[in-house]
Amino acid sequence: MEVAEPPVLDAAGYQALTGASDVQIADLARFQELLAEWNEVMNLVGPLTIATYWTRHALDSSQLLDLAPEANTWADLGAGAGLPGVVLAILLKGRAGAKVHLVESMAKRCRFLEVVAKDLDLPVQIHNARAEDLKLKVEIVTARACAPMTKLLGFAEPYLRSGATGLFLKGQDVATELSEAAKAWKFDAELRPSQSDPRGRIVQVKGLTRVR
Numbered sequence: 001m002e003v004a005e006p007p008v009l010d011a012a013g014y015q016a017l018t019g020a021s022d023v024q025i026a027d028l029a030r031f032q033e034l035l036a037e038w039n040e041v042m043n044l045v046g047p048l049t050i051a052t053y054w055t056r057h058a059l060d061s062s063q064l065l066d067l068a069p070e071a072n073t074w075a076d077l078g079a080g081a082g083l084p085g086v087v088l089a090i091l092l093k094g095r096a097g098a099k100v101h102l103v104e105s106m107a108k109r110c111r112f113l114e115v116v117a118k119d120l121d122l123p124v125q126i127h128n129a130r131a132e133d134l135k136l137k138v139e140i141v142t143a144r145a146c147a148p149m150t151k152l153l154g155f156a157e158p159y160l161r162s163g164a165t166g167l168f169l170k171g172q173d174v175a176t177e178l179s180e181a182a183k184a185w186k187f188d189a190e191l192r193p194s195q196s197d198p199r200g201r202i203v204q205v206k207g208l209t210r211v212r
């Protein structure tokens with residue numbers, strides 16, 4: 001089956017598609033600069049993806065907000081370079097009660113996140129910790145490229161069990177990952193199309209219990 005290519009957006013194309021404000025575009029462009037600068041000395045994202053940032057990182061991340069436009073409290077597990085968490089925080093900045101928890105187990109990636117948070121004055125809290133060890137009450141728990149579904153649900157268990165909805169960015173192996181995960185967990189999952197990756201899916205997860 002032929003799969004459409006993802007859109008290749010620049011800042012203007014991203015703004016036309018999403019309706020982001022000029023201030024948000026400026027903040028997103030600054031994040032792209034910081035990513036490019038730090039990627040020279042630290043492995044944050046694939047170097048070639050800096051050139052396709054507006055699709056591959058900005059749109060990939062910000063599309064989650066369309067699925068939960070009212071949600072103010074988010075936790076991004078395995079935030080790494082700040083994707084999707086920093087993009088979400090840029091878009092939520094200025095909204096009363098907005099808070100994005102960036103959870104990342106690697107200390108040097110947390111140092112990068114601290115620099116970005118300060119530079120852009122973001123409503124974030126950075127946790128240098130393993131996601132499964134924290135007890136954060138949030139509306140939405142998210143993750144991109146953090147772990148296969150079976151393992152990811154283990155990381156997300158405390159958040160999902162306390163009432164959060166999961167929005168997980170997944171690639172083309174999502175069906176296999178979900179059927180594997182169903183051997184270990186019982187959960188409700190809905191698949192949403194991805195705007196940034198025609199082969200990718202957003203998995204919306206609610207309710208989670210362990211079956212073995």
Ligand SMILES: C[S@@+](CC[C@H](N)C(=O)[O-])C[C@H]1O[C@@H](n2cnc3c(N)ncnc32)[C@H](O)[C@@H]1O
Nearest residue numbers: 078079080081083104105106130131144145146
């Ligand atoms: C492949 S990177 C993806 C980073 C980012 N989400 C992105 O899409 O660019 C996965 C990140 O998850 C972090 N990680 C893996 N397991 C974790 C856990 N249990 N708790 C917190 N962070 C974790 C790793 O240190 C790494 O930075």
